[in-house]
Amino acid sequence: MRFRYLRADHSLLGGLWDIDAGSVETAESIYSTFILQELVRLADSTSHEASGYKSALIIGLGAGLSARALHQHQVEVTIVEIDPVVYDFARRYFAVPKPTGGAFLEDARAFLRRETERRYDYIVHDVFTGGSVPASLFTIECFQDISRALTPTGIVAINFAGNTSSVASQLVFSTILSSFHHCRAFEDGAHTTDYRNLVFFCSPSSPVVFRQPLPSDYLPFPSPLMREKVFNEFESAEMDLSGVKLGSVVHDGSERELEEAQRAGVKEHWELMNGVLPLETWAMY
Template identity: 35%
Template sequence: MAITTASRPPAKDMRAMAKRAQASRNSPAAPIALGFPKLLAVFKAVVLLSTASIMSYASQIALAPVYGGIPTSLYHSKISAFVFAAAWVAKYLPFKLPFRARNLLPILSLYVPMAQRALAKYSSSWGPFWGPIITEGVTFYPLLFLTVYSAAHLANFRNPVTDGVLAGLFAGYFWNMRSLVSKHLVNRIGSSWILTRCGLPNLAGGIYALVSPSLLLLTAIPATFHTNMYNSMCTSTAGLDETLSASNYTLLARQESNTGYISVLQNNHQNFRVLRCDHSLLGGVWERPPPGFEYRGQGVNEPIYAVFVMLEAVRLVDPPPKNPNPKALAIGLGIGTAVSGLIAHGVETDVVELDPVVHRYATEFFQLGENHTAYIEDAITFVKRERSNKGKDRKKYEYILHDVFTGGAVPASLFTLEFFVGLRDLLSEDGVIAINWAGDLKLMAAKSIVETVRTVFNGCRVFREDMPEEDIGKATVDYSNMVIFCTRSSDPYTFRAPADADILGSITRKHYLFPQFEMNLDQYFGVSGGFTLLSESNIDTLIGWQETSALGHWVIIRTVMPPVVWENY
């Protein structure tokens, strides 16, 4: 049919329409449509980022038994931030991935435990610095990249301003979720299989699959089968027993808990038993002491570490407390070496231990005496509560033992000025406190801890576990345990010589109960520069200092048990 002249738009109208179309194309901001499909897409993006935050936490706790908590987290946040930014920017590139990225997310998530288990055997070669970076570079970071890439495309409004704002909001959301996941899951880890190092990646895989169902999920069947049948990290397997037996070790018990992976290992060649927490040892005893270290069976085991019996020297302080029935408080338990010693001497003892599994294993496998009162809670909460009590309701202790070292570091919050002031208020006027700290005594952390303690308490004397093999002045590293003994009173004190009754028939106590290697603080720390009084306001300072110490501790602790034992758990 012919088009009549009357049906054609006038030329000037056509030019006007063209100008409007051109203006629309050149407009810096396209209109934002918020229909149900777009809201659903944004919701899916939020779910994906939430799931990635779960995987972030799961990856960290899975690597901690192999590399330690601090080395594992050293660059995790920084690399995650870079990956997040790179993935968001990638959506603006002129080319697209040749597949639907989010269909791969459940598959990658389910393969993470299998891949991390396979890569653990290279930990000795890679070391505590590169090991976590390489392992997560193969497992978690690709998953994070594709998660953010998928979320960015789902929430794409094709508006630069809106997308920029959304990128900031999503990044903040992801970082807050990482913190919340850690905070809310830490005390539930190990309570069920889904809340374990292997269960969480499976949970994440399920959530990813709900957001983006695909037949590709069938390719994850081998990973699921391996997780449930052959991965020693996920389930008890005959392969794990065979691997440990080849190194003369037997796994007696294990459980994931709020402070890490807890296990009891027995060396069948040298006949000792240890309590492991992630990549650290909380203590150990001789099951059958070597010749010359036999004990006479007075109700305590023979410990393999001298520093723990040195804490018992609070009983040797002269003059002793006036109370004929002294009470003791132990902050941190381990296997209970010092606590068992105090209990054996009839000292009424309260124990504050954060990890219920540590307390249970200390009782079941290391003969911790039952006649004590256990408070399974955070020490800060305990001290604040007891300080708030008035008069007769406030607890007073003649002896306080402070021993919370694990994983190459200490909880920084338990070495602040405020926390020590709280402990001082619980210490009797003639009482004594013993504080254990392990690390490189050449580093600023050691001096700052000593000076913070000396600010709160009087009469502080510091003893190291042993003397260094080389000249202290020339040594660049001086890694050792030190015990700080302090009192509330300014009166001088000494340590009396141990009597036979103090030794409890233990050769280790005979040799190491009496503090021997006292440090001249002015001579040792006087030339090392200034120090920082540690408080709640600068707690990150100590955390930062301990990074170097934790890397050094990883190397040292690897000499105690062979790498294959640390890698297979």
């Protein structure tokens, strides 16, 4: 089968099954993680029709599959992406529409500090790449900026991948749970190692509850069958956060602790990626 990936270093930022030989707009997503992030729309904070939600901030575009879906739901999408090439390729090769809320090719911290008047109903925070996360976007202060950027009933989805028992993961979990009053986390699909892809859904103000999906939530394309499956089965993959012990957290100025702790995870991630695609795919790395 034909497929298309967007790669940065040894990370896959997204991919599509190019079944119809070029119909990128309707191609199926290879990964369900990005569909899991769309659950921000199902947060039951206002109404069962989710009509109160109209704006979204995407921090870290990747291949833009979450941005595409939110755009189809007529959400005003604002994109912040530090790498202009990622933005260009997502638009050119993955059919990401021009964001109605604007595209800002800069560091997300600079954007959040400058755009203090903007408020979003949901924020998708997905900056994982190369087996690690930029520590400056996982500090208490960064999550405080994100909380301020949310509407009173807003929800943030935070993507993270790593070995859940590692020091790095415990630092990230403790920082997220110390930053928001209410969080739930869900694993993306089956796993054969201790390496997990998780999406945290957090609110600074109210418990995170999801409404039942409607037929319109599945969208006609891309990936309606995968979207229906994810939306109806995600709660069975919920991670029990009650066992997470709150310990050290990451602050501005102490990012090096997380950076150092992630080194082992980078190697583990690289080994996993070597098993996903043949080595020829990584020849330019």
